[in-house]
Amino acid sequence: MPQMPKIIDQTCLRAFLNSFDNVLTDCDGVLWSGDNIIGRANDAVNKLRSLGKKIFYVTNNSTKSRDEYVKKCEKLGFIASKEEIVSSSFVMAQYLKQQGFNKKVYVVGTSGMTAELDNVGIAHTDIGPEPLTVSPFKLPETMELDPEVGAVAVGFDADFSFPKLMRAASHLEDQECLFIATNTDERFPITDSKLVFPGTGSFVRCVETVAERPPLIMGKPSEKMFTVISEKYQLKPSRTLMIGDRCNTDILFGKNCGLHTLVVLTGVTKKEDLEMWSKSSDEEKHRLLADYCLPQLGDLVDLLKTLE
Amino acid sequence: MPQMPKIIDQTCLRAFLNSFDNVLTDCDGVLWSGDNIIGRANDAVNKLRSLGKKIFYVTNNSTKSRDEYVKKCEKLGFIASKEEIVSSSFVMAQYLKQQGFNKKVYVVGTSGMTAELDNVGIAHTDIGPEPLTVSPFKLPETMELDPEVGAVAVGFDADFSFPKLMRAASHLEDQECLFIATNTDERFPITDSKLVFPGTGSFVRCVETVAERPPLIMGKPSEKMFTVISEKYQLKPSRTLMIGDRCNTDILFGKNCGLHTLVVLTGVTKKEDLEMWSKSSDEEKHRLLADYCLPQLGDLVDLLKTLE
Structure with missing residues (x-):
């Protein structure tokens, strides 16, 4: 039976943090829901940035320009520049x-x-x-x-x-x-x-x-989104983490590109989905299982405090 | 290699005619195109009726009521009653x-x-x-x-x-x-x-x-369309002919219901499609090949005259 995503706790926190230099994060369902921030996702992302991680916001949503995304990020307390926005448009x-x-x-x-x-x-x-x-x-x-x-x-x-x-x-x-x-x-x-x-x-x-x-x-799970930024910023897949809430786009995208993957349960994917996929005999379902899991991204904030 | 549909000519006309008592015919692409009758399709259908064949007009088009279909048939010279119209609606x-x-x-x-x-x-x-x-x-x-x-x-x-x-x-x-x-x-x-x-x-x-x-x-190639009329009029599949222009709906419908099938080339399906399917290694494509073929349904008119 394939492994369920590992819940990040103090025992594996350092290994997790040391495994990547770059963070690609989905937006809707991970950072925000509509116009509302999800938990302390902004503090979590900003903290990862302060630890020296490169941050990219990777979204399939085609409705906003990158400039509009920067504004939305700023409004909700995420540090962001235009170069860090990777939208399907x-x-x-x-x-x-x-x-x-x-x-x-x-x-x-x-x-x-x-x-x-x-x-x-x-x-x-x-x-x-x-x-x-x-x-x-x-x-x-x-x-x-x-x-x-x-x-x-x-x-x-x-x-x-x-x-x-x-x-x-x-x-x-x-x-x-x-x-x-x-x-x-x-x-x-x-x-x-x-x-x-x-x-x-x-x-x-x-x-x-x-x-x-x-x-x-163009969008996830297609590899094109990673190609566009990895060529420009020389990102190594083995040193990159993909965070997402929708496994058939975000996590599959991470797997397709050879990235580490973290699923959060604040959007489309539920804990029951993970259990169902891990028990499935269909190998395609196993590919939807991320390496790591967190109930919500903001949970990282308290975890990272334990390192200080 | 599977057989190409047999072109109906004088050598097989009698065998063809003797193989069925009931005719199910698609409308758009067989009888008419928009508001224009195709060749002498009306004479062909009316002639089959005069030879004692039961006629049903079977259409996936959901935009008209059966009453409206009867009017359209009459306008274009097809004898028709409401009971003979089988639409997806x-x-x-x-x-x-x-x-x-x-x-x-x-x-x-x-x-x-x-x-x-x-x-x-x-x-x-x-x-x-x-x-x-x-x-x-x-x-x-x-x-x-x-x-x-x-x-x-x-x-x-x-x-x-x-x-x-x-x-x-x-x-x-x-x-x-x-x-x-x-x-x-x-x-x-x-x-x-x-x-x-x-x-x-x-x-x-x-x-x-x-x-x-x-x-x-509800529509072709689903068998529901045949079930609705066959139960009411006790139609035997083995004594029923399906005429159509679109093989992935009309002809597949006929095959799904165990009917004889005739494809006409006045609508979606072209002669090249038939050749491609007959050469294909995909058995699903072979199911699209009708038993019989005519360039257009009106060709039956002159053929049937040779019997008189």
């Missing part, structure tokens, strides 16, 4: 730049995506609503496609509509047109509500179904 | 009735679905647009779920929106809530356009992704 823009992409991107998403494209000088279509104003069966007669479009990028877009779906799928009918998804998260973690908040993955699957081909995925 | 209503369903259906769809629910006296929510009027992140505070809803039914809905998706997924969070899809067709067949017309399958995959559970599928 940023990775998308970096990827297109690396490819020498010189056409226009049809964006199904928000200003978080277009701001990053602007940053690297890549042209894109306007964002915002495109509501249905005629019978859908009249659309093929009236809709004009922008001939300059050479990529479709799908992120979170609450203005998602039938005309947008038709436009995205029609561009993708040209097999030369790139198909990029910021991430495939099924849901946003929200608490204190009976409602389910749909994630980017739902729009991606919708477009993918009509396009009849899969997208290139 | 009709099958959905029949299924819920058989289950003794006595709650309300949250409908992501059109009047084609609500008309069939009304027909069997099953309550449903209103259809039509539910646009986003506040920030999506405010929705969890303002959206109220109808407590009487006990099923979510997803069909074609060009008014599909983020609030509707959130509502559907949130109802489905109750594991007792039924999840029904009229069909999973990726696209509507349209011709003379560079645009791709998204099918119901795109909305279904979108909701399924957030709900994190699969729907019960």
